[in-house]
Amino acid sequence: MLTNILWLLGLIAVIVLFAWLTRRAWKSQRAWIKFPGVILLGLLSLGFALVTIVMGKGMYDLYRPYPVALVNVSIAGTTEQIARGEHLASVLCVGCHSQNGELPLVGGNDFSAETGLPLGEMYPPNITPAGKLNELTDADIFRILRSGVAPNGQLTAMSFFPLRSLSDEDALAVIAYLRQQKPVEGTRPPFNPSPLFAVFMGMGFMNIDAATAPIQSQSALAKAPNAEYGTYVAKFMSCTDCHGPTLSGDAPPPAPPGAPNITVIVPKWSKDDFFKAMRTGVDPEGHQIQSSMPWKLIGRLDDVELEALYEHLHGLTPVVKK
Ligand code: HEC
Ligand code: HEC
Incomplete structure (x- = not known):
């Protein structure tokens, strides 16, 4: 947080400097300094001002409290529930909370290093009972x-990952x-988070919808190999x-590039394919x-889940892009 505040102050200092230089150029007697100088320096001041505003907004969104009320939950802890939770964890949590893509959830690698962008430190923590x-x-x-x-009350990096679609039942199983x-x-x-992360945040690249609405109860669908359950799995x-x-195809960064249009690919495939x-x-x-396509984790879905996912994707109307 301190580093980000220092960056913000540094940016403000740069704006002041460019604004002052713009004024100097404006007062110049020589036209060849005055006009190009005012335009160039003025644009630079404006550009830096814009970055500063965006970063300031991003920092506010990163560090402000989010008043989402807790809801009471009670967990039965039956054998089936734990088994369901283990299955979901081995598909959903291992990708981040483990280094080798396997349970246990001892903590993972720096997420920002994996995106290849200097986004700051974003380590998924150890979430076994010895950790957090x-x-x-x-x-x-x-x-x-x-x-x-x-x-x-603050955001965790978990807000950016939409696990919120898990039904109550599945979340409790986890x-x-x-x-x-x-x-x-x-x-x-x-x-x-780094200054660049704050800028991305300010630009609205990070979806924080989950943290700005009260928690809604989500009832579970009957698990069956049909498109409806497949929509839930997707x-x-x-x-x-x-x-x-x-x-x-292609969601904007920080998603990895190269994700194709699967509304035209999967309808051509058989279930076996x-x-x-x-x-x-x-x-x-x-x-x-x-x-970069997490097929190994998707492939861990059980037969019913995978068939449901296939039915959902196979039934999509192909989106044709111009
Ligand atoms: C896309 C990566 C990703 C996935 C998938 C993911 N996590 Fe996380 N998780 C993180 C990161 C990064 C943090 C650190 C967040 C922070 O400290 O702000 C975290 C933090 C947490 C925390 C601790 C939050 C805190 O700071 O107190 C819990 C609990 C947690 N995750 C549970 C889960 C569970 C359960 C799953 C699977 C259902 C899961 N996570 C899936 C990336 C992920
Ligand atoms: C983390 C990003 C990411 C996520 C999440 C993701 N994909 Fe992909 N997907 C990719 C990328 C990148 C490719 C291109 C891989 C390649 O061509 O080798 C891809 C390719 C595919 C393909 C085409 C493979 C081919 O050989 O033509 C299918 C089908 C697919 N994804 C389905 C899914 C489904 C279904 C889900 C959700 C259950 C999903 N993907 C989630 C990134 C992702």
């Missing part, structure tokens, strides 16, 4: 999953599993994060799917 988990109540974890708001894990020691540095698997809101692509990483044309 013991500082959190069930209601705290539920709120983190739904809205990304930490016990102190919490039931988290509590049952074997404790594994290990810590990760805290979330420390939601909690965040396909739109990379494939765009209509799945017609789809299963093979997600479970082996090889598509019907023999193309090895890159690791």
